[in-house]
Amino acid sequence: MIAEKKETRLESPLIFEKSVPGRRGVRPPAVPQADLTALLGAENLRPEPPRLPEVDELTLVRHYTGLSRRQIGIDVTFYPLGSCTMKYNPKVHEAAVALFADLHPYQAPETAQGALQLMYELQADLSEITGMEATTLQPAAGAHGELTGILTIRAYHASRGEHDQRRVVLVPDSAHGSNPATASMAGYTVQEIPSGPDGEVDLEALRRALGPHVAAIMLTNPNTLGLFEHQIRAIAEAAHAVGAQMYYDGANLNAIMGVARPGDMGFDVVHLNLHKTFTVPHGGGGPGSGPVGVKAHLEPFLPSPQVVRRGEGFALDYDRPQSIGQVKSFYGNFGALVRAYVYIRMLGREGIQRSAALAVLNANYLKELLKEQGYRIPYDRLCMHEFVAQPPEGFKTVDIAKGLLELGFHPPTVYFPLIVKEALMVEPTETETRETLEAFAQALGEVVRRGKEWLEGAPYTTPVRRLDELQANRKPKLRWEPSGQ
Amino acid sequence: MDYTPHTPQDLEAMLAKVGAEDLPDLFRELPQDLLFPPLNLPAPLSEAEMMRKLHELAAKNHSAAGSFLGGGLRAHYIPAAVGPLATRAEFLSAYTPYQPEASQGLLQAIFEYQTMISELTGLPVSNASLYDGSTAVAEGVLLALRETGRSQVLISQGVHPEYRKVLKTYLDAIGAELETLPLQSGKTPPAMIGPEVGAVVGANPNFLGTVENLAPLAEAAHAAGALFVAVVDALSLALLKPPGSYGADIAVGEGQPLGNAMAFGGPQFGFMAVRENLVRQLPGRLVSETTDADGKRGYILTLQAREQYIRRGKAKSNITTNAQLTALMGAVYLGALGPQGFREVATRSVLNAHDLAQRLRAIPGVRQLTPEPYFCEFVLELPKPPVEVRSRLAERGLHAAVPVPEEYGQNLALFAATEVHTEEDLAALEAALREVLA
Numbered sequence: 001m002i003a004e005k006k007e008t009r010l011e012s013p014l015i016f017e018k019s020v021p022g023r024r025g026v027r028p029p030a031v032p033q034a035d036l037t038a039l040l041g042a043e044n045l046r047p048e049p050p051r052l053p054e055v056d057e058l059t060l061v062r063h064y065t066g067l068s069r070r071q072i073g074i075d076v077t078f079y080p081l082g083s084c085t086m087k088y089n090p091k092v093h094e095a096a097v098a099l100f101a102d103l104h105p106y107q108a109p110e111t112a113q114g115a116l117q118l119m120y121e122l123q124a125d126l127s128e129i130t131g132m133e134a135t136t137l138q139p140a141a142g143a144h145g146e147l148t149g150i151l152t153i154r155a156y157h158a159s160r161g162e163h164d165q166r167r168v169v170l171v172p173d174s175a176h177g178s179n180p181a182t183a184s185m186a187g188y189t190v191q192e193i194p195s196g197p198d199g200e201v202d203l204e205a206l207r208r209a210l211g212p213h214v215a216a217i218m219l220t221n222p223n224t225l226g227l228f229e230h231q232i233r234a235i236a237e238a239a240h241a242v243g244a245q246m247y248y249d250g251a252n253l254n255a256i257m258g259v260a261r262p263g264d265m266g267f268d269v270v271h272l273n274l275h276k277t278f279t280v281p282h283g284g285g286g287p288g289s290g291p292v293g294v295k296a297h298l299e300p301f302l303p304s305p306q307v308v309r310r311g312e313g314f315a316l317d318y319d320r321p322q323s324i325g326q327v328k329s330f331y332g333n334f335g336a337l338v339r340a341y342v343y344i345r346m347l348g349r350e351g352i353q354r355s356a357a358l359a360v361l362n363a364n365y366l367k368e369l370l371k372e373q374g375y376r377i378p379y380d381r382l383c384m385h386e387f388v389a390q391p392p393e394g395f396k397t398v399d400i401a402k403g404l405l406e407l408g409f410h411p412p413t414v415y416f417p418l419i420v421k422e423a424l425m426v427e428p429t430e431t432e433t434r435e436t437l438e439a440f441a442q443a444l445g446e447v448v449r450r451g452k453e454w455l456e457g458a459p460y461t462t463p464v465r466r467l468d469e470l471q472a473n474r475k476p477k478l479r480w481e482p483s484g485q
Numbered sequence: 486m487d488y489t490p491h492t493p494q495d496l497e498a499m500l501a502k503v504g505a506e507d508l509p510d511l512f513r514e515l516p517q518d519l520l521f522p523p524l525n526l527p528a529p530l531s532e533a534e535m536m537r538k539l540h541e542l543a544a545k546n547h548s549a550a551g552s553f554l555g556g557g558l559r560a561h562y563i564p565a566a567v568g569p570l571a572t573r574a575e576f577l578s579a580y581t582p583y584q585p586e587a588s589q590g591l592l593q594a595i596f597e598y599q600t601m602i603s604e605l606t607g608l609p610v611s612n613a614s615l616y617d618g619s620t621a622v623a624e625g626v627l628l629a630l631r632e633t634g635r636s637q638v639l640i641s642q643g644v645h646p647e648y649r650k651v652l653k654t655y656l657d658a659i660g661a662e663l664e665t666l667p668l669q670s671g672k673t674p675p676a677m678i679g680p681e682v683g684a685v686v687g688a689n690p691n692f693l694g695t696v697e698n699l700a701p702l703a704e705a706a707h708a709a710g711a712l713f714v715a716v717v718d719a720l721s722l723a724l725l726k727p728p729g730s731y732g733a734d735i736a737v738g739e740g741q742p743l744g745n746a747m748a749f750g751g752p753q754f755g756f757m758a759v760r761e762n763l764v765r766q767l768p769g770r771l772v773s774e775t776t777d778a779d780g781k782r783g784y785i786l787t788l789q790a791r792e793q794y795i796r797r798g799k800a801k802s803n804i805t806t807n808a809q810l811t812a813l814m815g816a817v818y819l820g821a822l823g824p825q826g827f828r829e830v831a832t833r834s835v836l837n838a839h840d841l842a843q844r845l846r847a848i849p850g851v852r853q854l855t856p857e858p859y860f861c862e863f864v865l866e867l868p869k870p871p872v873e874v875r876s877r878l879a880e881r882g883l884h885a886a887v888p889v890p891e892e893y894g895q896n897l898a899l900f901a902a903t904e905v906h907t908e909e910d911l912a913a914l915e916a917a918l919r920e921v922l923a
Contacts, residue, residue, distance in 0.1 A: 011781065011782065012589065012593060014593070014596070014597055014600075015597050015820055016597070016600065023823070024823055024825060024826065025564075025566075025820070025821045025822060025823055025826065026564040026566065026821045026822055026826060027826060027829075028562070028822070028826055028829045028830045028833060028904050029833060029904055029905075029907075031829045031832050031833045031836070032836065034832050034835070034836050036724060036832065036835070039835055039836075039839055039858060040696055040724060040725065040835065040858045040860070041696065041857075041858045043698065044696050044698065044725055044726060044858065045724060045725065045726065046722075046724065046725055046726045046727060046730075047726075049723070049824045049828060050601070050604035050605050050722065050723070050727075050824060050827075051604050051824070052601060052604060052819050052820070052822075052823055052824040052827060053819075053820050053823060054823045054824065054825075055820060055823065057566060057821065060566060060570070060817070060820050060821055061566060061570060063820070064570040064571070064573070064594070064817060064820075065570070065573065066590075067589075067590035067591075067593055067594050068570075068573040068574075068575040068576055068590050069575070069590065070589040070590040070593070071575040071576060071579055071587070071588055071589065071590030071591050072575060072579065072587045072588070073574060073575045073576065073577065073578030073579035073580075074578035074579075075574035075575065075577070075578040076574070076575055076578075079578075079579075079580075081580060081583075084580055086578075086580060087488070088488050089577065089578055090488060092532050092535065092536065094572070094577075095536065096535075096536070096539050097748075099539055099540065099542075099543040100543060100546070100748065100749060101746040101747070101748055102548040102549055102550040102560075102746065102747060103546055103548070103549055103747060103748065103749035104549035104552055104554040104558060104560070104747045104749070104750075104884065105557075105558065105747070105749055105750030106554050106556055106887040106888075107547065107549045107552065107554060107875075107879070107884045108872075108875045108876045108879045108884075110876065110879070111546065111547035111549075111879045111884070112546050112547070112749065113545040113546065114541075114542035114543055114544065114545030114546040115542075115546055115749050117542060117545065118542055125526060128524055128525050128526060129524065129526075131522070140616035140617065140620065140751065140752070140808075141616060141804070141805065141806040141807070142805065142806060143793070143803040143804055143805045143806070144616060144620070144804075146803060147658070147803060151654065151657075151658055154658070176794070177792075177793040177794040177795070177796070177797040177800065178793045178794070178803050178805050180793075180797040180798035181793035181796070181797060181798060181800040181802070181803035182803040183798065184798045184799070184800070184803075185655075185658060185659070185802065185803050186658045186659075187658050187659045187660055190797075190798040228514065228515050230514065230515070230516070232516075233516065256512075256515075258522075258524050258526075259512060259520060259521060260512070260515055260516075260519040260520055260522075261519070261522055264519050264522065265519060273806075275806060281577045281578055281810070282578065282579060282580040282581075282806070283576070283577060283579075283808075283809050283810030283811075283813075284576050284577075284579045284580065284581070284582065284588075284591040284809040284810055284813070285580060285581040285582070285591075285613070285770065285806055285807055285809035286614070286616075286752075286806040286807045286808045286809050286810065286811075287616070287751070287752030287753075287754070287806075287807075287808040287809075287810060287811050288806040289752075303654075324654055324657075325650055325651070325653055325654040325657070326619075326647060326650040326651050326654060327620075327651060327654055328616060328617055328619055328620060328651060328751070329557055329617055329618060329619035329645070329647040329648060329651060329739075329750065330557070330558075330647070330749070330750025330751060331749065331750050331751070332750070332751055333751040333752035334748050334749040334750055334751050334752075335746075335748045335751065335752050336751075336752060338539075342535055342539070344526065345527060345529075345530055345535060345538070346486055346487075346529060346530050346531075346532070346535050347486070347487045347529055348526055348527060348528050348529030348530070349523075349524040349526040349528075349529075350529060351486065351487035351529050352524065352526065353521060353524070354487060354489065354508070355487050355488070355489060357508040357509070357511060357512075358489045358491055358508070360511045360512070361491075361496075361499055361500065361503065361505075361508065361511060362499075364503040364505075364511065365499045365502055365503055367503075368502050368503055381514070382503075382505075382511065382513070382514055401584065402586070405584060405586050405587050410584065410587060411584060413583075416794070430487075430488075430489045431488045431489060431490065432490070433490045433495075434490075434491070434495045434498070434499060457778075459586050462586040462587060462589075463586070463589040463590075463783075464585070464586055464589055464777040464781055464782075464783035465586065465777040465778040465779055465781070466586065466777060466778045467585050467586070467775050467776070467777050467778075467783045467784075467785045468775045468776050468777070469775070469785055469787070471775045471776065472773035472774070472775040472785050472787040473773075473787055473788060476764070476771070476773040476787050476788060477773050477774040477775075478596075478599055478603075478609070478610050478611070478764070478771060478772070478773055478774075478787075479596070479599050479600040479603045479609065479610070479611070480596070480597070480600045
C-alpha cells in the first residue's frame with residue numbers, strides 16, 4: 001500500500017518523453033513500394049511526418065496502465081458527484097456492445113435489422129418510461145439533447161406562425177448552466193426565474209414572467225437542490241395557458257425513473273442522459289447520449305431519420321418534411337443505446353421503479369448521516385436522489401473536497417447550485433451499500449475534525465497536490481513541445 | 486435484475502432513519518396520482534437471458550468488418566491494445582476531471598491527445614474532443630462567426646452531405662445563412678466571398694475522395710476577412726499537408742479512423758484544432774500543464790470561463806459531456822502505431838483504393854467520377870441503382886457501394902479501401918460487382 005502511494009507520487013513522464021527514434025509498436029500489414037508523389041501529387045504531401053511518439057507496445061501498455069493508476073472512477077471509489085448520477089456501470093454492458101462493434105451506418109438496412117430493432121424497441125421503452133409519445137435517439141449528449149429539444153419547440157412555434165413573437169425561454173436560477181447556454185445557441189433570450197424560500201420555482205414570479213412572448217420553460221424536476229417541484233402541474237397549466245412549451249431536463253430523472261413520468265406532469269419535451277440515469281459509462285467526460293422524447297404534437301419536428309417498423313422489418317425514415325433536420329451524422333451514439341437497452345431490459349418494470357426508490361432512500365439516509373456530522377442542510381425535507389449540504393460554519397467547501405480526496409473519496413459536486421453558498425451537492429445513487437454511505441459520512445466528519453490547517457494543505461498523497469489554476473489560465477500550456485523549441 | 490445492494494435489514498434500518506414506512510412512502514410529498522404508473526415494459530431478465538437475446542439480435546446483422554463502405558467511417562484495423570488500455574475501469578468509470586488531484590491520468594492523457602491532434606493538423610491548439618465530425622464542423626463554423634461577428638457561411642459541396650445538414654440545423658437556430666459552393670469536375674472552384682461571410686469551409690479529401698488544394702480558398706477567405714475551416718480526414722494527415730500549412734484557421738474532423746469501432750455510426754469523436762489567437766473562443770474542454778503546491782508538474786482543465794457551467798447563457802457552446810473515452814482511444818491508437826505505422830496504414834489504404842478503383846472502373850458501364858488525386862475513397866457512376874447494387878453485393882457477403890446523394894449526380898456510389906484489405910479481397914469485390922452489374 002505504501003509502495004503504491006510512493007509510486008503514484010512520482011513524476012509521470014509524457015508518452016512523448018518516452019519516445020525513442022526508430023522504436024516501433026504495432027505493425028500494420030506490409031506495404032509495397034509506393035510512389036505517393038504520383039498517386040497524391042507532390043504539392044499535397046506533408047514535408048515532415050507528425051511528431052507522434054515512437055514507443056514499443058509494452059512501453060505503451062505501461063504508460064496507459066500507469067496513467068489509469070493516477071485516475072479514480074466509480075470502479076475505484078465512491079463518487080457522489082451531484083446531478084451526474086455516478087451509479088455502477090454493469091460489466092455486461094461492455095460485453096453487449098462488443099456484439100455490435102462492426103456495423104457500418106451505410107450498410108444495407110436489411111443487413112442491420114438487429115441494430116434497427118434494438119433502436120426501435122429502445123425508442124418505445126424510453127417513451128414509456130418518460131410518458132412521451134415519440135423519442136429520437138440521435139443527440140450525442142445531454143446538452144445536445146437540450147439543443148434538439150429546444151429546436152423542436154422552435155419549429156413547432158414556427159409552424160404555427162408564432163416564432164417571431166416567442167423569443168424568450170424561462171429558466172430557473174437553480175438550473176444547470178447548459179440550459180441557458182442551450183437557449184442562447186437556439187437564438188433565444190434567456191430570462192431567469194428566482195427560486196422561492198422553499199427552494200422551488202417561485203410560482204408567482206413565473207406567472208408574472210409568462211406571456212405570449214415565451215417559447216418554453218426549461219425545468220429540472222427534481223431540481224438541482226434535489227427537491228421535487230410540487231407545483232409542477234400548476235406550472236405546466238400556466239405555461240400551456242399562454243402557449244409556452246414545457247421542457248424537462250432529464251439530468252435528475254434517476255430519482256423518479258418510472259415512478260413519476262415527466263409526460264404525466266405536463267411536460268411536452270424531455271431529454272435523457274443515458275450516461276447518467278441509464279448507466280452508460282461516463283468515460284471521463286463522454287461519449288454520452290441524449291435522446292429526446294416528445295408529445296405527439298411535436299413528433300413531426302424531431303430530427304431525421306427515425307427508426308420505424310416497415311412490414312416485417314425495421315427501416316430508417318427520412319421522409320420527415322417538418323423535421324428540424326439532422327443534429328448528428330448517422331443515427332446517434334449507437335454504442336450508448338445498446339447499453340441503455342440492456343439496462344432497461346434487465347431491470348424490467350420492477351427494477352426500474354425500485355432502483356429509483358432506492359436512489360431516493362440512499363440520498364435521504366446519507367443526508368441524515370451528514371447532519372450527525374455537523375453539516376448543514378439548507379432545505380431539509382425529504383429529498384429525492386440528491387441533496388445540497390453546507391460544511392459546518394467556518395469551513396470552506398473546496399477544503400472539504402480536497403480533504404475527501406486525501407481520504408480516498410471523490411467529492412460531491414461543489415459550489416453548485418449557485419443559489420446556495422458553499423454548496424456540496426451529494427448524489428449517492430442506488431448502487432451504493434449502506435456501509436459505503438456510512439464510511440463516507442465518517443470521512444466528512446473526519447476532515448472537519450482534522451481542522452482547518454490540515455484541510456487547507458490537503459490533499460497530501462494524491463499523485464499531485466493542489467494545482468495552480470491561475471497559472472494555467474494566465475499562461476496556458478496546451479501541448480508538449482520538443483525540448484529546445 | 487437490478488444492481489441495488491440493499492438487504493431487508495438494510496431497508497428496515499434505513500427507512501427507520503429517514504422516517505419512511507416503506508419505499509413508496511419516500512414519494513409521499515409528490516402528487517399521489519402521478520406515482521407508480523403501470524409501465525408497459527417486459528419482465529426483468531437475468532444476465533444470461535439478456536446475452537442470449539442480444540446474440541439473437543446480433544445474428545440479424547452482418548458484420549461490416551472487412552467492408553468497402555466509406556463516407557465518414559471506414560473499416561480500419563484496431564490494434565488489440567487500444568480497447569483494453571482505453572477502457573481500463575479507472576478511465577471508463579470516471580467523469581469530467583473537475584478534481585484534478587484525482588484525475589491526473591485522464592488529464593495527462595488529454596494533454597497528450599491535444600499534442601497529437603496539434604501535430605496532425607499543424608495548428609497549435611486542440612481541444613479535448615467534440616461529439617463527432619459533423620458537430621465539429623458546426624462548432625468550428627460557430628467559432629468563426631463569433632470571432633468575425635458575421636452571419637454568413639460559404640461551404641464547399643465537397644464537405645460530407647450529412648455534415649452540411651447538421652451545420653444547417655445549427656445555423657438555422659441562430660438565423661445565420663448557409664451558401665453551398667457546388668463542386669466543378671469534382672473539385673471546389675474559386676469563389677467570390679462577400680463581406681458578410683464569416684466562415685468558409687472546405688474538405689480535404691472532399692466527399693468524393695479527391696485531395697484538393699484548398700490554399701486558394703483559404704486565401705480568398707482571408708482576403709474577405711473570413712476564417713477558413715478545413716474539414717480533414719484524420720488518417721489522411723499521415724501523408725497529406727497539415728491544414729495549418731495551407732491557411733486553415735480551424736481544422737475539424739471525424740476521429741473514427743483513429744482506433745474507433747464503426748459501431749453503426751457512433752460513438753466516435755470529433756476533433757478541433759485552431760490558431761493560437763482563437764483559443765479563448767474554443768468550445769469544449771481544454772487541458773493545460775501547470776504546477777502543484779510542491780512545484781511538481783500536473784495538468785488541469787483551463788480557460789473554463791468559456792464553458793456553460795461558468796458562463797451559462799454567455800458560454801461559447803453548450804457542450805458539456807464530449808467524447809473523452811473515444812478520443813483516448815484515438816490517442817492510444819496513435820501511440821501504438823507511431824509515426825511510421827500510421828504512415829503505413831495510410832499508404833496501404835491509398836494503394837488499395839487505387840488498385841480497387843482501377844479494377845472497378847474497368848467493369849463495363851462503370852465510370853469514375855472522382856478526379857485525381859484521390860485518397861482512399863472514390864465515387865463511381867454505376868449502370869444500376871446503387872441501393873440495389875449495395876443489396877446484391879451484401880447477398881454475396883460483400884459490403885460496398887454507399888449510395889451517394891443525388892445532388893452529386895445520378896447512380897453514384899462511394900467505395901473505400903483500407904489497410905485491412907488484401908489483393909484477394911479487392912479481386913472478390915471486382916468479381917462480385919461484375920456479376921451484379923451483368
